[in-house]
Amino acid sequence: MTDRIIAFSILCLVFGLPLGVAAIFTGELILDFVFFWPLFMSVLWITGGLYFWFQLERHWPWGKNRPPPKLEGNPLISILIPCFNEEKNARETIEAALGQRYENIEVIAINDGSSDNTAQVLRQLAQECPKLRVIQLAENQGKAVALKAGAAAARGDLLVCIDGDALLERDTAAYLAAPLIEYPHVGAVTGNPRIRTRSTLIGRIQVGEFSSIIGLIKRTQRIYGRVFTVSGVIAAFRRQALADVGYWSPDMVTEDIDISWKLQLRHWTIFFEPRALCWILMPETLKGLWKQRLRWAQGGAEVFLVNLRRLFRWEHHRMWPLFVEYALSTTWAFACAVTILLFIASHLISMPPNLTVDSLFPPEFTGLLLGVMCLLQFLVSLFIERRYEKRVAGSLFWVIWFPMVYWMISLFTTLVSFPKVMLKRKRSRARWISPDRGKGRI
Structure with a gap:
């Protein structure tokens, strides 16, 4: 009950704050916030990305003849691949995972009660590949449960987790494992997903998103010490860290955001490794993109609510930048909505001068x-x-359209997801759905 009261208070505050600001000052002031908040974030991302580059990335060897990363002690890396209705992608994904240059690996595929022929495909692959083990779950339990089942069966203490449609580059597993071995306080490493569905404008725009937005955000957040989320499609974990936080939560919509916050609230660090490349499929329709981003937004709001009271403790002060960024981004979405309402009202009825918005x-x-x-x-x-x-340079024309798309998606998904999560009575187990992954691949 206390959490619901706090949630309702936050909802009233977030929605009422723009109205209050407009009432006390002017509609133009709130409009300035709507335009200057994205500008400020862009400056922050550029600065953080460049700092990360000059301090770390530019010193890393690169090229076709670069040597693979050396892992001290030659530890076993367990690659976990939860699969739900992946009959079309499972073989390609597993073969890429087995094709790592680092040889001390095992691959565990978890069939989470698929309704297609995924089970048969995995059984056939297990007969062909000695390094592959398959776990068959009788019914769909959700990605978090599938990952926990894979972790329980894994023999290694370094767990690389990928989606059932992701293609690893040949050294990705080793790059992900290296920071876990070198730095004892690192609990997770997030990789660098790249888009391979580009047959539509939606797909091409996402190429720009992951290059010009997601990558810079990850670099910036890593610089100031905390990462909002690992990439659910490609991340590595230290088993000890997962055990410390109770592994993945089966009742959270986005298990990747949840585990990221759980680890960091227990003072584990998350590392971003841009060399850990992974080629992924993404939605290429507006409907598919909307469903995906709405789920992401809902997952972020859930994690925010669950951890809200803990964030105010001094021991978690390093999480405050993430808290402030999320709170202001949410306020920005509602400020946009209030601005639009004031603009419409200003053209329909006589409004007080301080509430009049003449132009959007x-x-x-x-x-x-x-x-x-x-x-x-x-x-x-x-x-x-x-x-x-x-x-990626060939996507520059499509990239120029992305900021509008990015901020508009953020606006509408926040407006829908935030009230939905804040007023939700009870969380239930998060189960899989078959996503829209597009058709055009490179």
Whole structure:
């Protein structure tokens, strides 16, 4: 009951704050926040990305002839692949996992009660590949349960977890394991997913997203000490750290965000390794993209609510930047909604001067500044990402449309998910659904 009261209070605060600001000051003030918050975040991401590059990345060897990372002690790496309705992708994914240059690996595929022919495909692969073990779950239990089953069966203490449609580069497992071996306080390492579905505008725009937005965000968050989430499609964990936090939670919509916060609230560090490349499938329709991003937004809100009271303790002060960023981003979404309502009302009825919003478009100087900063962000991301994906420059035309798409998706998914989660009575087990993964692949 206490959590629900706190949640309702936050919902009222987040929705009421823009109204209160507009009532006390002016509609233009809230409009300024709507335009300048993305600008501020863009500057932060550019600065953090460049700092990460100059301090770390630029010193790393790269190229076709680069040596594989050396792992002290030659530890066993267990690659866990939870699968749900992956009959079309399982073979390709497992073969890529087995094709790692680092040889001391085992691959465990977990069939989570698939309704297609995934079970038969996995059984056939197990007969062909001695390093592959298969776990068959009788019914769909959700990704968190499938991962826990795989972790229980794994013989290694370093667990690399990927989705059933992800293709690992040949050294990805070793790159993910290296920070876990070198730094005892690192509990998880998140990799660098790259998009391979590009047959539609939605797919091509996401290429720009993962290059110019996601990569910079991960680098920036790593610099100031805490990462909002590991990539659910490609991440590695230390078994000791997982045991310390009780492994993945089966009742959270996004197990990756949840485990990230659980680890960091227990003072484990998350490392970002951009060399750990993984090629993934993403939605190529608006409907598929909406469902995916709404789930992400709902998962973030759930984690925020569950951990809210703990965040105010001084022992968790290093999580405060994430808390502030999430809170302001949520406030921004509701501020956008309030601004639109004030704009519509201003053209329908007589409004007080301080609540009147004449235009939803930024002033010329603000619009020019946003455009210049957007272009600068693209150039910085291309400068950093060029070594990981040569053809990313060809997506520049599509990248220029992404900030609008990114912020609009953030706006609408927050408006839908935040109230839904805040007023939700009880969490239930999060089960799989078959996602839209697009058709055009590279």
